[in-house]
Amino acid sequence: MRPPIQPHNLVLRIAAKMLIPPILMFALYVQFHGETGPGGGFQAGVIFAAAFILYALVFGIGLARAVATERLLRVLASLGMLLYITVGLASLFSGANFLDYDVLAQERMEGQHLGIFLTELSIGMTVAAVMIMIFFAFAERGVRP
Amino acid sequence: MITQHLPVLQVIVPLLTAPLCLLAQNRRFAWGASLAASGTAFLIAALLLAQTLEQGIISYELGGWSTPWGIEYRVDTVNAFVLLIVTAISSAVLVFAQRSVTREILSTRIPVFYAVYMLCLAGLLGIAVTGDVFNLFVFMEISALSSYTLIALSEQRRALTAAYQYLFMGTIGATFILIGIGLLYMMTGTLNMHDLSQRLPAVTATRTVETAFAFLTVGISIKIALVPLHLWLPNAYAYAPSVVSAFIAATATKVAFYVLLRFLFTIFGVSFAFKTMPLNLIFIVLALAAMFAGSIAAIFQDNIKRLLAYSSIAQIGYMILGISFASVTGLTAAILHLFNHALMKGALFLALGCVVYRLGMANMKQMRGLGRRMPWTMAAFALGGLSLIGVPLTVGFISKWYLVAGALERGWWPLAVAVLVASLLSLVYVWRVIEAAYFQAPLPAHNDETGEAPLSMLLPTWALILANFYFGIDTSLTVGVASSAAQQLLGVSE
Amino acid sequence: MSVLIGHYNYWIVIFLMMAGLYVVIAQGNLVKKIVGLNIFQASVFILFISMGKIEGGTAPIVKEGMSLYSNPLPHVLILTAIVVGVATTALALALVVRINEAYRSVEEDEIHEQDQSF
Numbered sequence: 001m002r003p004p005i006q007p008h009n010l011v012l013r014i015a016a017k018m019l020i021p022p023i024l025m026f027a028l029y030v031q032f033h034g035e036t037g038p039g040g041g042f043q044a045g046v047i048f049a050a051a052f053i054l055y056a057l058v059f060g061i062g063l064a065r066a067v068a069t070e071r072l073l074r075v076l077a078s079l080g081m082l083l084y085i086t087v088g089l090a091s092l093f094s095g096a097n098f099l100d101y102d103v104l105a106q107e108r109m110e111g112q113h114l115g116i117f118l119t120e121l122s123i124g125m126t127v128a129a130v131m132i133m134i135f136f137a138f139a140e141r142g143v144r145p
Numbered sequence: 146m147i148t149q150h151l152p153v154l155q156v157i158v159p160l161l162t163a164p165l166c167l168l169a170q171n172r173r174f175a176w177g178a179s180l181a182a183s184g185t186a187f188l189i190a191a192l193l194l195a196q197t198l199e200q201g202i203i204s205y206e207l208g209g210w211s212t213p214w215g216i217e218y219r220v221d222t223v224n225a226f227v228l229l230i231v232t233a234i235s236s237a238v239l240v241f242a243q244r245s246v247t248r249e250i251l252s253t254r255i256p257v258f259y260a261v262y263m264l265c266l267a268g269l270l271g272i273a274v275t276g277d278v279f280n281l282f283v284f285m286e287i288s289a290l291s292s293y294t295l296i297a298l299s300e301q302r303r304a305l306t307a308a309y310q311y312l313f314m315g316t317i318g319a320t321f322i323l324i325g326i327g328l329l330y331m332m333t334g335t336l337n338m339h340d341l342s343q344r345l346p347a348v349t350a351t352r353t354v355e356t357a358f359a360f361l362t363v364g365i366s367i368k369i370a371l372v373p374l375h376l377w378l379p380n381a382y383a384y385a386p387s388v389v390s391a392f393i394a395a396t397a398t399k400v401a402f403y404v405l406l407r408f409l410f411t412i413f414g415v416s417f418a419f420k421t422m423p424l425n426l427i428f429i430v431l432a433l434a435a436m437f438a439g440s441i442a443a444i445f446q447d448n449i450k451r452l453l454a455y456s457s458i459a460q461i462g463y464m465i466l467g468i469s470f471a472s473v474t475g476l477t478a479a480i481l482h483l484f485n486h487a488l489m490k491g492a493l494f495l496a497l498g499c500v501v502y503r504l505g506m507a508n509m510k511q512m513r514g515l516g517r518r519m520p521w522t523m524a525a526f527a528l529g530g531l532s533l534i535g536v537p538l539t540v541g542f543i544s545k546w547y548l549v550a551g552a553l554e555r556g557w558w559p560l561a562v563a564v565l566v567a568s569l570l571s572l573v574y575v576w577r578v579i580e581a582a583y584f585q586a587p588l589p590a591h592n593d594e595t596g597e598a599p600l601s602m603l604l605p606t607w608a609l610i611l612a613n614f615y616f617g618i619d620t621s622l623t624v625g626v627a628s629s630a631a632q633q634l635l636g637v638s639e
Numbered sequence: 640m641s642v643l644i645g646h647y648n649y650w651i652v653i654f655l656m657m658a659g660l661y662v663v664i665a666q667g668n669l670v671k672k673i674v675g676l677n678i679f680q681a682s683v684f685i686l687f688i689s690m691g692k693i694e695g696g697t698a699p700i701v702k703e704g705m706s707l708y709s710n711p712l713p714h715v716l717i718l719t720a721i722v723v724g725v726a727t728t729a730l731a732l733a734l735v736v737r738i739n740e741a742y743r744s745v746e747e748d749e750i751h752e753q754d755q756s757f
Contacts, residue, residue: 037700042722078164085161088153098153100209134729141736279716286723290730297734302741303754309734313663316676316727320683323720327687330713 009058016058023051031124032117041120045127053135061139068136073129080126087118148192152205152218152274155189155228156284158182160267166260172252175259180239182263186270187232194225194626204276212276213337219276222630223480227273227403230484233612234395234491235266237605242388244599245498248505249386250298258298262392265291269400276338278326278412281404282319285368288400289315292393296385307380314377318367325361328353329412341412349417358422361408368401371465372435375458382454387498390450394457395491399483402464406480409468410634419471428469433563435462440570444577449500449507452574453493456533459567460486463548466560470551476631477624478547484623485540488616489532492609496526499598499606512578514587519597523582525606530575532613535568539617543624648689655682667747669738673731680724687713687720 031044056064087099094103101115102108147154162182166175197203197220205218220228239262250258268288275281293315297308330336332353333344348354363374370378378398382390409418419425439459446452460482467479497507499522504511516523532539545564552561597603616623643650655678662675691713699711735745742750 040718042718074167074170078168081164082161085157088157092150092153097206097209098150098157099207102209134733137733138736141740279719283719283723286727290723290726293730293734297737302738305734305738305741306750306754309669309731309738312727312731312734313672313676317660317663317679319723320680323683324686327683327690327713327716331690336712 012058016054020051020055023047023054027051027124027128031120034120035116041123042127044120045124045129046131048124048128049131049135052132056135056139061136065136065140068132070133070136073133073136076129077126077133080122080124080129083122083125084119087115087122091115148196150205151189151193151196152203152220153207155186155193155274156267156271158185158189159263159270163260163263163267166256166263170256172255175256176239176243179259179263180236183232183236183239183266186266187229187236190225190228190232190270193220194222194229197221197225198626198629213335213340216280217276217337217339218274219339220274222626222633223403223406224273226480226484226626226630227400228270230487231266231269231273231396231400234487234609235392237491237609238388238392238395238495241391241495241498241602241605244602245388245502246386248502249300249388251300254298258295261291261294261298264288265295265392269396272400273403277336278329278338278341279336281407282323282326285322285401285404286319288397289319289368292389292397295389295393296381298389299384299386301384303380304384307377307384311377311381314367314374318364318374321360321364321367323364325357325359325364328357328360332357338407338412342414345413345417349413349421355422358413358418362405362424365401365405365408366431369398369405369461369465370458371431371461372438372458373431375435375439375461378458379451379454382457382494383448383451387494387501391491391494391498394453394494395487398457398461399487402461402479402483406468406476406634410476415471415635419469425469425471428465429560432462432466432469433560435459435465436563436567437570440567440574443574444570446574447509449497449509449512449578450494452578453490453497456571456574457486457490459571460490460533462567463544463564466564467548467551470555471635472551472554473628473631473635474547474554475551476634477628478544478551480627480630481547481623482544484627485532485544485613485616488540488609488613489529492606492613493526493529493533495602495606495609496522496529499525499602502598502602503596509577509581510588512581513585514582516583518587521603522598522606523579525603525610526582527579528610529613530579532610532617534572534575537617538614540613540623541617543617543620547624648685652682652686652689655679655685669735669745669747669750670732672747673728673735676731677724677728680720680727684717684720687717 027044027048030039030047031041034040052064052068087104089098091100091103092098096103099115101112103111104114105111159182162178165178169175169178193203201221203220204212206212207216207218209215246255246258265288268284268291271284272281272288275284293308293312296304296311326336329341329345332348332351333341335341335344345354367374382394385393409424436459439455439457439462443452443455443459446455464479464482464486467475467482469475500507500511500515500519503519532541535541535545545568548564549561552558552564659675659677659679659682662678663672666672666675691710693707693709696707696709697705699708699714738750739745742753744750
């Protein structure tokens with residue numbers, strides 16, 4: 001299944017291979033450092049998706065699709081949204097208003113930390129899955145005969 | 146315990162169902178879950194209306210952050226009324242949708258259809274329940290993007306260009322609203338609607354606030370499809386799947402109209418909106434243009450869905466005319482017509498949906514002789530048409546009554562006459578359809594075995610038609626709520 | 640003169656807004672219209688964010704030794720608005736792809752000829 005090595009895009013392929021892991025790590029860094037620098041769920045999700053898209057652009061859709069299947073992406077996107085709403089409902093059932101992070105842990109600050117962590121994680125999951133889905137939806141539209 | 150969280154549950158229940166439909170990928174589950182969510186939302190809306198009629202304004206702080214720093218969900222009589230009608234229409238349409246959708250949407254896309262429908266419902270309910278202007282923008286975009294998708298799910302290729310045009314006009318409208326919100330934030334430093342209404346009177350003399358007012362009015366007018374910004378509406382309603390036409394025709398413009406009421410009366414206040422700014426005159430002129438252009442254009446339409454779409458443009462003119470009186474009667478008429486028109490158009494589009502289910506299309510040619518082959522459907526259409534014209538005993542009559550009363554109260558005789566003439570015009574286009582259905586023989590090509598529509602589609606249609614007559618005869622609920630809402634809107638902005 | 644130089648951010652906003660709207664209205668190619676819509680939305684983002692900057696204020700991230708911060712609220716609003724803009728663009732492009740498959744063209748007048756629906 002590996003595409004044959006072609007000399008004319010050798011530089012692209014090697015550069016992509018070197019860059020994709022750091023891009024994924026950077027996405028995770030941006031995801032969890034939203035409080036101390038620019039970052040957060042949406043940005044991290046897009047950067048994460050960019051790594052997949054870069055791979056698909058350079059190496060072809062085949063392997064990328066085998067990893068990020070339609071079903072997996074759909075499940076991740078739905079789970080992200082459900083996680084967000086569940087965090088809100090958890091606050092609701094603990095007696096406070098919807099999305100009140102104070103009641104999620106013993107201390108107020110810990111609760112806020114946990115709440116923001118979970119919601120940003122859910123946003124990052126959904127955004128990454130949806131961005132990759134959008135790319136594949138366009139890319140798989142195919143060449144007309 | 147649950148009753149204190151009703152405002153947020155109103156939005157969360159449909160929002161939760163959307164990813165569930167997407168996960169399950171099963172048509173029956175998606176329909177069942179959507180119907181359950183919509184029914185629950187209707188119950189919540191009814192409870193909210195009862196609560197707010199008893200207690201006054203309900204305020205709910207999201208995330209525990211106190212206003213005006215946090216996002217607040219604020220429900221008063223106007224809100225609750227809009228919530229009630231949107232959820233009622235949505236539930237009726239969903240009962241109808243189970244059969245209708247199988248004929249008009251590709252079967253693999255049906256779970257996605259229900260997921261996007263739930264997102265649209267959540268967006269519309271969010272617009273109605275929120276008390277924060279930026280939250281309003283976000284929900285407006287959620288419902289708008291979902292409606293573009295719903296329209297584009299149709300099998301006809303013209304639906305794609307219709308959705309594309311709707312997308313452009315809708316996004317420009319929403320961006321204008323965003324500009325208005327930004328300018329207001331610049332001048333007052335707050336995004337909370339109640340807080341804005343307190344802080345704006347001090348700064349209304351500045352050009353920034355006047356510009357914000359202009360941007361907001363134009364942006365919302367695009368969403369309402371007020372003439373001349375109505376170009377997206379006929380195609381969007383005509384080529385969408387029948388379920389989508391019924392849902393969006395009965396809810397999207399109504400909720401946008403509610404946004405207009407909120408901005409004009411609660412945030413800016415009557416004295417700024419109507420005395421400082423010449424909105425009075427502009428609205429009267431545009432409303433008359435809408436009433437006449439819409440009705441006249443409807444007379445010449447061949448596609449019945451487009452006929453109803455142009456008729457909607459005319460009805461929106463009535464609502465704007467009601468606002469332009471800036472009096473309690475005028476505002477009562479406008480809010481009443483919001484409710485009544487949703488009932489009328491919902492019923493008419495559902496009846497047409499039955500026709501499309503059996504015949505595939507709804508043109509004048511297909512209508513011939515349909516009165517005999519589909520008696521219940523055409524009877525529903527005829528009764529809905531009577532309501533559209535404003536025959537006594539129907540809801541249409543009630544709103545027109547208050548509209549004429551409002552005009553006479555102001556001493557503007559010509560406007561009352563205009564309302565009556567426009568009603569006569571609507572008689573013409575309704576009669577065209579009824580004549581084709583009952584008094585013309587079917588063309589040989591169309592005289593085949595199609596029978597009546599299935600029961601699951603007839604029941605919601607007739608439920609809405611009977612609601613038309615019930616609320617036309619026993620007006621205590623609708624008129625009571627509408628006039629209390631009007632008084633609240635005008636009273637807040639003293 | 641101070642109106643010209645002191646408010647240069649607003650002049651940029653106006654220029655971009657009008658350019659974006661012009662492209663949306665005047666261009667016949669459906670994809671180019673989407674580009675115009677993006678330019679129009681970008682102008683609104685610049686309006687919000689430039690409004691939030693405070694003279695002498697640093698970026699709205701808590702840091703020791705800094706006491707004056709720019710207003711973080713416009714940043715939050717624009718993040719949301721950017722996401723909305725991305726979703727709108729994706730949806731518009733998806734519609735264009737399907738229109739292309741159905742009509743075999745992305746030029747507005749050719750499509751209009753094919754069915755007089757615009």
